Structures are given as C-alpha cells and as structure tokens.
Amino acid sequence: MKIYSWNVNGIRAVVKKGALQEFMAKHQPDILTLQETKAQQGEAGINFSGYEEYWHSAEKKGYSGTAIFTKIKPLKVINGFPESFAKKYKFVDEQTRDSAKEGRVIAAEFERFWLVTVYTPNSKGDLSRIPLRHKHWDPAFLAYVKELEKNKPVIFSGDLNVAHTPEDLARPKENEGKKGFTSEEREGFQNFIDAGFIDTFRLFHKGNGHYSWWTHWAKARERNVGWRIDYFLASKSLKNKVKDAQIHADVMGSDHCPVSITLDL
Numbered sequence: 661m662k663i664y665s666w667n668v669n670g671i672r673a674v675v676k677k678g679a680l681q682e683f684m685a686k687h688q689p690d691i692l693t694l695q696e697t698k699a700q701q702g703e704a705g706i707n708f709s710g711y712e713e714y715w716h717s718a719e720k721k722g723y724s725g726t727a728i729f730t731k732i733k734p735l736k737v738i739n740g741f742p743e744s745f746a747k748k749y750k751f752v753d754e755q756t757r758d759s760a761k762e763g764r765v766i767a768a769e770f771e772r773f774w775l776v777t778v779y780t781p782n783s784k785g786d787l788s789r790i791p792l793r794h795k796h797w798d799p800a801f802l803a804y805v806k807e808l809e810k811n812k813p814v815i816f817s818g819d820l821n822v823a824h825t826p827e828d829l830a831r832p833k834e835n836e837g838k839k840g841f842t843s844e845e846r847e848g849f850q851n852f853i854d855a856g857f858i859d860t861f862r863l864f865h866k867g868n869g870h871y872s873w874w875t876h877w878a879k880a881r882e883r884n885v886g887w888r889i890d891y892f893l894a895s896k897s898l899k900n901k902v903k904d905a906q907i908h909a910d911v912m913g914s915d916h917c918p919v920s921i922t923l924d925l
Contacts, residue, residue, distance in 0.1 A: 661923040664689040664908075665777065665817035667873075667890060667916035670698040671727070675706050679913025684708055687908075689920070690731050693766075693777035695819045697725035716740060718763040725763040726777050726818070734768040734775075741765060741804055749800040753792040765801070767808060772925050773898065774808045776816040783821065783839040790844050798848030802855060813895035816857075819873075819916065820891055824849045824859070827868040828888040840889060857893040860905040860921050872907050873916045884909075892921045901925055 664687060668674045671694065675681065684692075692711075697704075699722070701715035711729045716739040718724040728737075740746070740760060751760040759781050767776045781797055783789045805814045822845040826832035835841045853859065861870070871886025880886060894902060904922040911917050 661690045661925060662687070662920060663691045663693070663775065663815070663817065663892070663923065664918050664920040665693045665695070665890060665892060666911075666918035667695040667779070667819040667914060669696050669914040669916060671704045671706075672699055674913045675704045677913050679911070680706065683911055683913070683918065687918075687920075689729075691775065692729040693775070693817050694727040694729070695725075695777065695779035697727050697763075698722050699725065701727075714739075714766060714768065716763040716766045719761045723762065724779060726766050726779050728766055728768055728775070728777060730768065732770060734770055736769040738767040739763075739765070741800065745804060745807070746800075748803075749796050751792070751796055751800070753789055759792060759797060765804075767804075769812075773812055773895075774805075774814045776805060776808070776814060776818075778816055778818040778820065780819060780821045783842065783845060785839055787839060787842065790842060794844035794848060798845075798851065802848075802851055805857070806855060809895055813898045814857075815892060815894045815898065815921070817890075817892045817919070817921075819889060820849065821889055822846060822849050823887050823889055827866075828871075830868065830871065830885040830887070840887060852893055856896045858896055858899055858902075860892045860894055860902050861888075861907065861919070863899070863902060864905050870907055871909070872919055876915060881915075890916055890919045892919060894921075898923070 700717045714728045764779045823829040872890035874881035874886040908918045
C-alpha cells in the first residue's frame with residue numbers, strides 16, 4: 661500500500677498546471693492526503709477514476725483546507741476535531757481567528773489503522789501564532805491522535821510547519837528562532853516522538869539534504885536550500901510494517917513536494 665501526502669498550495673492552481681493529473685497517473689497512490697487545498701469540493705474540476713474523495717474546507721474561501729483521495733473506502737471519516745474533544749481546547753488566537761474552522765484535519769478509519777491528514781497552523785513571520793501552536797494546537801492534535809490510537813494504530817501525514825532538527829533544514833543557524841524553527845514548535849514535534857510516534861522518513865534516510873519545501877526566492881529549489889516540514893508519523897506498532905519512505909522532490913507544481921510511505925500490512 662502506497663500512501664502519499666502533498667501540500668498543493670492551492671489545488672486549482674496545481675490542476676491548471678496539469679501537475680496533479682501527471683502525478684496521479686505516474687504514482688497511482690492507493691491513498692493521497694492533501695493540504696492547503698484552498699477550495700471546496702468540486703471547484704477543482706477533477707475526477708480521478710477509482711478514488712473516493714473526502715474534503716474538509718475552511719469556512720474562509722480560498723484558504724487552508726485538507727482532502728483525502730483513496731482507492732480504499734474508509735470505514736469512517738471525521739472532519740476536524742470532534743466537538744466534545746475540541747471543547748477542551750481553545751483554538752482562537754489573538755487575531756480572533758478560529759483555527760478549528762480552517763479545515764485543517766481529516767481522520768479516516770481503515771481496517772488496520774487510522775490515517776489522519778493535518779495542515780498545522782503556520783506561526784507567521786512575526787510569530788503571532790506561536791501561542792496558538794504551542795499552548796493549544798499541538799497539544800490538542802497530539803491528544804487527538806493518542807485518543808484514536810486507543811482503537812487502532814495511527815498514521816498521520818501532512819504539513820506540520822516545523823523542521824524538527826537542524827538536519828531538517830539547509831540553514832539551521834540562520835533560521836534559529838524564526839517561524840518553523842522555534843523552540844516551541846520543535847518541542848511540539850518532539851512531543852509526538854516522546855509519545856511513541858515514529859518519524860518514518862528517518863527509518864530509511866539520515867542526514868540533511870532531504871527537503872520538502874523551498875521558498876520561491878533566489879532559486880532555492882534549484883539549489884536545494886529547503887526545509888523538511890512535511891511528514892508521515894506512525895504508531896510504534898507499525899514500525900515493521902513501514903517498508904519505505906520517500907520525498908519526491910522531482911514532482912513540481914507547488915512550493916512543497918509530495919512525501920510517501922509504503923506499507924506491507
């Protein structure tokens with residue numbers, strides 16, 4: 661089973677370029693999770709034969725949003741945090757934006773595991789969303805996947821908007837304390853690891869040079885001056901089931917590239 665994740669940075673733009681169609685034809689994922697769709701279901705004008713589609717779009721038009729395309733029909737799909745769960749956490753930041761209404765999470769239950777796609781809130785250049793991330797979002801998301809894990813193993817994928825270690829970005833010294841590489845964001849990721857989730861890519865690849873996002877400035881992608889902020893994390897019980905993990909830097913169309921895992925269940 662091949663599962664892919666891709667922050668498309670606007671699905672309509674990627675479809676207009678033909679990039680998503682080319683990717684689907686070449687890679688033929690069993691399941692594809694998308695982040696930053698920036699659209700409602702049907703607006704992209706695509707229909708991939710053999711796939712079920714599940715969308716969770718932001719209330720704000722053209723913003724955020726997640727989706728799952730799958731050849732395997734899920735047993736259950738949950739959009740966002742369940743209301744009873746979300747009541748325990750405060751998702752409104754100082755800009756009075758409610759991240760719970762931004763279409764950031766979809767959980768799909770399959771026979772052997774839960775698959776969750778997440779588009780973690782960006783901390784912003786002025787770090788104004790650090791309190792939301794550190795005190796509310798990251799703890800809530802971890803609590804949610806641990807709750808799902810009580811039922812069966814969990815895989816979660818998506819743009820977590822953080823480079824975990826200095827090996828996960830090309831220029832760690834220059835970016836220390838900046839968005840995506842603050843101590844608070846990195847601590848939030850480390851809490852996933854401490855809770856027993858495995859960074860699947862690091863089972864197969866060590867060192868730096870492996871990136872999934874590049875700025876548009878200064879030919880950063882051509883020079884591979886990037887960040888690894890897109891991940892697949894999995895419950896420890898699935899460690900021996902993960903047979904491969906890859907970053908597909910050759911796939912164009914977005915400022916992010918797809919990442920994937922191969923499972924043998």
